[in-house]
Structure formats: C-alpha cells, structure tokens
Amino acid sequence: EDAERITSADVAVVEHRRRVLDEWYAWRDAMEKELAEERAALGLPADPVGELLRAKAAEIAPDGQEQVIE
C-alpha cells in the first residue's frame, strides 16, 4: 500500500513536470513566431548579428578571398 502511494506521488510529480515543460515550449514557440513576424514586418534581417559579422569580414577581406598574413 505504501509502495503504491509512493508510486502515485511519483506519477503526479512526473505529470506535473510534463505539463510544465509543455507549457514552457508552447510559450517559446509562440514567442519565437511572433518575434520572427515582427522582424520581417520591420524589414530587419532574421539574424542581425550575422549581418554585422559578414560586413566586418567583408571589410577585412574585401574581395571575399582569404588573405595570407605574413
């Protein structure tokens, strides 16, 4: 009987965690979607930092070629 009670308590904990995890990912998915839409509506690049880094790399090596530094 004790073992049964412990098992049902464990099941309840696991059920609770499963729900908490699902809620979190539901919120994340909704937020990520909203963010992507807002970004697109503003005409901003999906990856703003990626753009910046490409620009910086282009400045260092303008023709897109790797340069040999002696």
Next chain:
Amino acid sequence: MRPILLKGHERPLTQVKYNRDGDLIFTTSKDQQICVWFSHNGERLGTYRGHQGAIWSVDVDPTSTIIASGSADNTIRLWDIKTGKCLKSWEFPTAVKRVEFNEDGSKLLGVTEKRMGHLGTIVVLDIKIDVEAEQSDEKALTIVCEESKATVAGWSYLSKYIIAGHEDGSVSQYDAKTGDLIYNIPVHELNSSITDMQWSSDRTYFITASQDKTAKLISAKDLEVLKSYPADTPLNTATITAKKDFVILGGGQAASEVTTTSSRQGRFEARFYHKIFEDEIGRVRGHFGPLNSIAADPTGKSYASGGEDGYVRVHHFDKGYFDFMYEVERERANRQQQMGTATA
C-alpha cells in the same frame, strides 16, 4: 569541473561579461581597471586603463570590436578591444552603474546614479561600431526615473523596449524610441533592490536577481513573471545558461558568513537551478566572499563568476553537466528525434 582562477584584479569584481563567441571574458572591478581574458585558459590579454574611479559595468558589442564601461568617475567610455585605446568618453553628473549595447550594437544605454539634486536616469547614446569613427556627443534619449532609481537596465528584442530594474524591487518597461513608461510592476519584495538583470539569447525574456533572496524569469513583452527561484541569501547576480535550461544565481551575505569560511576553500556558492522546473540542482563552491557577478558563456561551454574576494573563477562544464536531463526532458528529446527521423 576544475575552475580556472583569474588573478589580476586587486579589489572586488563588479561585472563579468563574455563576448558573443565566448572566447573572451571582460571583467570590471573597484580597482579602476577593465581586464580581458581568454576564457579557455584564463590568460590575461590586456587591461584598459583610464577610469578615475571604481568601474561598475562593462559590455562588449556583438562583433567584439569595442567595449563600453561605466564608472564611479561619472563617465561612460568606449574602448578599442584590440589596441586598448580609449575612443570616447561621455560625462554625466553622477556615477554610471550599468551599460549595455542593444542587439546590433547601434545603441548603448547607461544607468546613472541618483544623488542629491540629481534623479537617476537611463541615457541612450548612438554608437558606431568602428574604431575610426567619430562618436556623437549628444544623448539620443534620457529617461528620468522619478519614482525609484534604476539599478540595472537593458535592451529587449528588436531594441523595442528598455527594461529597467529598480531599487524598490519593481521592473519597468519603456518604449525604447520615445522613452515613455509602458509598465511598472512590483516583481520583487518592496524595497528589495534589483541587483542584476540578464537576457536570454533572443532577448525575449530575462532574469532578475534581488536582495529579497529570489531571482525571477520575466517576459520582456508584458513583464509576466514566468518562473521564480528562491535562495537563502540576498542575491547579487543571476544568469541564464545557453544550450542547457539552467539559471545560475550568486550572492551571499558577507559579514555573518565570513567567520565560518574554511581556510582551504571559500564557501560562497554559485547555485544552479533548472530554468523550467525551478528546482535547485547543484552548487559550486569556491569564492571567499559574495559572488557579485556571474556570466554564462553564450556558446554554453562555461560560466564565470566574479567575487567580492577579487577573483574571477571560470568553470568549463563537463560531460555530466551536458548529460543531465529530467526524465520528461529525455522523453521530449526522444519524441522530437523520432519526429525528425519520420520527416527525414
């Protein structure tokens, strides 16, 4: 998880910050210098000297070209990371307690201290990420905190909002273009100062640390409190880890605990919590004084803590850390893997 000890500062640490690639760590201290270190081996690359007072805050732009610092000498300064040259200095009537770049590094905010005759403010500066460029003298925006001074502030996703944490324990959301206050919500216990706030990687949510011994995970869009992490000591800092769903909290009451500190190992701890389930899952000891600032490596490989004891400790995560999963997380991961194979 053997730590690397970074020795170089002579006074308490005030902020620890990784660059985006996670290969560099910038640290500020009351000793008036900023240090930069290689995160993988703890070697010091250099120092940035010029401030005439304690340095409270540092941030690095997303391309790792320049850093900004805020100091008790009432200035914000910009520095060329590579050469260590000070590129620009802005003066304010009071100390600058916090600086932060927005997501594309085009703007910098600074939190200025409240003092007799001066209310606390959040100032915004336009920045050019270019060490040759002339930086603008003018402030793009000033937000005056009439109710309670801001202690920390940062930029949300899309640089849409400026979010501030206040001395009275509340959090504010301002329109980042106009400076208009949208929400002010009492998130922490009344008059328990917010000591730190750090972002998730996409800046849609953030974590606050407070003297009320809790940290909270909050949505930037509506300031909804998503999660709460209770600790048993006032908190100075909180950070969100990449790759794994954890948060790391740091703090510690100095005076009462110092007497019980063993001589071999400091007893001040970094506390790990599961971000989603809110359970405490582990502690890492080491510092001899309160942890003032913890930063998580954006690439997920390590974390660094700066202490009142003047040391920075860098911990590289081991396999056990990456393998750790709750049963329900494993279930979910397996399910997603199956779905992946099904669609492939």
